[in-house]
Amino acid sequence: MAMKECESRSRIVVGVDGSDASHAALRWAVDEASRRTSCVEVIHAWHVPSSEALAPAGICPDWELQARQVVAHAVERLPEHPGIVIQGRTVEGRPSEVLVAEAGDPDTILLVVGTRRRGSVARLMLGSTSQACVHHSLCPVVVVPADCRLLPGQ
Numbered sequence: 001m002a003m004k005e006c007e008s009r010s011r012i013v014v015g016v017d018g019s020d021a022s023h024a025a026l027r028w029a030v031d032e033a034s035r036r037t038s039c040v041e042v043i044h045a046w047h048v049p050s051s052e053a054l055a056p057a058g059i060c061p062d063w064e065l066q067a068r069q070v071v072a073h074a075v076e077r078l079p080e081h082p083g084i085v086i087q088g089r090t091v092e093g094r095p096s097e098v099l100v101a102e103a104g105d106p107d108t109i110l111l112v113v114g115t116r117r118r119g120s121v122a123r124l125m126l127g128s129t130s131q132a133c134v135h136h137s138l139c140p141v142v143v144v145p146a147d148c149r150l151l152p153g154q
Contacts, residue, residue, distance in 0.1 A: 010107055015044070016113040020146040021145065023074060042074060044068075115146070
């Protein structure tokens with residue numbers, strides 16, 4: 001699926017990290033965008049771990065390239081959604097800070113993130129990124145579990 005420029009006035013921002021939970025969030029966001037005639041902006045935040053910032057050049061992985069691959073893979077896994085504009089990009093920074101900043105854009109109507117549910121007690125808690133988004137976002141936030149079965153055909 002080709003990524004096109006977001007032409008719609010309203011947008012749904014979805015954070016992806018390559019996990020099943022973020023893919024469930026992306027599927028949910030695309031389905032919701034079709035109802036609202038909004039575009040979807042797929043964002044992967046990345047940063048160089050502090051331990052690698054001090055390593056000699058050429059030894060560390062290309063973090064930005066890996067981030068672009070995460071976005072491309074997430075979009076490629078989507079079923080066809082004719083008429084929905086999907087735009088992907090990477091942003092350097094901590095995921096919670098990047099997504100909260102994106103939620104502050106006046107065109108953003110929803111911020112969608114996934115949450116990994118591990119174990120019976122963990123099912124009751126949000127992860128650090130989803131929790132920060134819920135508490136600090138300027139727009140509504142939808143937290144989608146990895147095992148979400150809200151969409152037909154899943």
